[in-house]
Amino acid sequence: MKKNWWKILGALLVLYSTIAGLLMGVPRLPILHESIRNLYFHVPMWFAMIVLFSNSIYFGVKSLLSRSQYDDLKAVESVNVGVVFGVLGLLTGMVWAKFAWGEFWSFDPKQNFSAISLLLYFAYLILRNAIDEEQKRAKISAIYNIFAFPMMIVLIFVLPRLKDSLHPGNGGNPGFNMYDLDSRMRMVFYPACLGWILIGYWIYTIRFRISSLTYKQQ
Template identity: 55%
Template sequence: MHSVWKIVCVLLLFYTVIAGFLLPVPALPILNETIRNLYFHVTMWFAMIIHMAISIIYSIKYLSGSQLRNDLKAEQYAITGMMFGVAGLITGMIWAKFTWGAFWVNDVKLNGVAAAMLMYAAYFILRNSADDDTKRARLSAVYLVFAFPLMMAFIYILPRMTDSLHPGNGGNPAFGKYDLDNHMRMVFYPAIIAWTLLGLWITSIRIRIKNLWNETNL
């Protein structure tokens, strides 16, 4: 029997799609209806950050206990996080094209995200370059301990120290420039939970397949 959280995930996803399109949103110039991208584009990044955070937790767990199953989990969560990152990047480019005028603008947040994604790409390359299991696990865990805080700096700290086209960046941001509207908040927060749960679900299946694979090959 499937666990309750999977059912919750399904319900919240349907709620996100239905309420995300049908509930009223503030009428703002330039943005128009694209403001609804908040439920689909911004939530991708939230889901990515949550997955990367779980991945770094498992990396630290590996470093403190040297159990290979923690390394396996760290990798799988990072893969799903990367998937959300790619989705967020592509959806963001489309949104930028129709509101800021170009697929890629020279914005600190965009360039920071690109650098962060490259750092995670390097993580996967690093993993494949080591032959020995324990060596791979230790190297990549140490690498992540540095890469994750750098990614947070690139995505959250640097854009706030300079100017960014993204709302809530530059100077001292209040989080809810968009979601000050209560209707949007009613969809936005459940949407974050929904996409994150979907990612956790996919990751759990990946981990189980990987475990089966490892067990049958022993």
């Protein structure tokens, strides 16, 4: 039980943020209205994705130094789970865009760059599947990851701010400030972010255990 406290915490935070996110009051803002509740789901998905990709590059670099197959497995399983959260981030964003902007995909800079950043990691997975030899695959994947991660950061956080964007906080469009993200929303938003990050990490550990068992049997 002591070792699993963070798993229980993650599950409770996600349960709380889901229920509270649907039932608690939110600011009545123009355009957004009730769709602002999607903030509790859309943004935490991206945070979880970034944490998992950060974990991936850590173990990718570590595998280059240690040449441990288990470090390489940790790196790829982090990407596998991170990509799922990235896709969920895109889908929840598309639903939000439909209600706020009138269409699922408006070719907003942040939408485009986020999609490209995910394609970088789909390419990582394709690259791995194209190489049969284990050590070579681990080395090339780790080197690719070293370049993919900073490119992902630039695509998501830097380039959209240089262009006009419908997204809050980009291109002169103000983000969720103290007026918009009031105390009620903070009580749900921050637990949601932490909860989904913990759940994402939990899924990653499960996938790693399965992969390591499969590797031992080979």
